[in-house]
Every structure is written in C-alpha cells, then in structure tokens.
Amino acid sequence: MALAESDLEFIRNDIREHLAEWLAEQSLGKPPAVYEIELRERMVRVEEELKHQRELMREGFAQMDKRFEAMREDMEKRFEQVDKRFEQIDKRFEQIDKRFEQIDQRFEQVDQRFERIDKRFEQVDRRFDRNDERFDMLIRRQDRQFYWVLGFIATSLGLTLAALRFMV
Template identity: 65%
Template sequence: MSLTQQDIDFIKANMAVWFAEQSLGKPPAVYEIELRERMVRVEEELKHQHEWMRQGLEQMDKRFEAMQAIMDKRLEQVERRVETLRADRQAFRAR
C-alpha cells in the first residue's frame, strides 16, 4: 500500500497535533517549546563532548610525542651499543 500525495499532506498537517496529544495533552505550542529546550540542551551537551574529545586527543598527541622521543633516545643508545660491539669485535679480530 503506497501513500498518495494527499495522504502525505494530511500526515504533515496533523503530525504536530498528534505528537502534542501523546505528550499528556499539552497544546502544540507548549510541546514545541519543550522540544526546542531539549534541542538546546542536546546541542550544548554535544559542544561539551566535542571539547572533551578535542582535549583528550590533544593529550594523546602529547603522550605519543613523549613516547616517540623516549623511543628515539633508546634507539640511539642501542645504535651506540651496536657500534661499540662492532668496534670491540674488530679489535678482537685484529689481535
């Protein structure tokens, strides 16, 4: 069963009233105000969550950079140690 354009127009025209009736008999204007207030609260909460996420990602970036610096430092130490071992091996072979 498909809807005709007349059915769709009827639904659009009456939907707000039907929702208002389901909202404990509040008039459409009151129901609309409540919906707008809810939307504002949701938008504010989304802004806060966005800010928290941004801060969290910044902290993760800082931690990653710190870990990268530590890993670079350790790699340099390993490279120095390998060079020392190569030099020792060459000195041993030379004897």
C-alpha cells in the same frame, strides 16, 4: 488493493499537517507551542552536550597527542641506546679484528721461524750426507788398505814358508 497515487499524496499531506498535533497529544496533552519550546530546549541541551563532547574529544585527542609524543621520545631514546650499543659492538669487532691481525702476524712470524728451521735441517742433512760420503770413502780406503795388508801378509807368509822349505 493498491492505492492510487492521489490517495498516497492525500495521506502524505494529512500526516504533514497533523504530525505536530499528534506529537503534542502524545506529550501528555501539552499544546504545540509548549511542545515546540520543549523541543527547542532539548535541542539546545543536545547542542551543548555535543559541544561538551567535542571538547572532551579535543582533550582526549590532546592527551593522545601528548602520549604519542612521550612514546616517540621514549622510542627515540631507545633507538639512541640501540645505536650506542651498535657502536659499542662495532668497536668490539674492530678490537677483535685487530687481535686477529696480531694473531696473523704471529702466525707469519712462526711460519718464518719454521722456514728458517727447515733451512737449518736441510743444511744439517747436507752435512750428514757429506759426512756419510766421507765415511763411505774412508771405509773403501780402509777396505783397500786391508786388502793390500792382507795381500802383503799372505805374500810374506807364502815367501817365508817357501824360504823355510828351501832351507830345510
């Protein structure tokens, strides 16, 4: 049971013509003029309420802007504090670097001292080596002298014994 296009058009026109009357009847039997006035009053109230809502929204946005500004200022202060802290840390690192440089210099000085001590030990070692050579030479010399003295004594003893044999 499909309706023809003309039937649908008729229904639309009828609804348009009688809609105001039907709405007026639903509002407790008020005539269309009173209903229209009420509608206009409602529209005015709605517009005023919308205006009030816009003002409230503007105030809210203004408060949010103030809040954001305060938060931004607070964040800037915090960032400045963080920057100051980083600067302090940088200064501390510079001090530590200076200390390390001083320690490096001390180590270099200690290394130089050790090198001087090593040179002294080398000198002492050379002196000991020379003294060892001298002692070795003295021992060889004394050994030679001992052999000569022993030879002389043995020869003298042999000659003395031979002379005593001839004499007796």
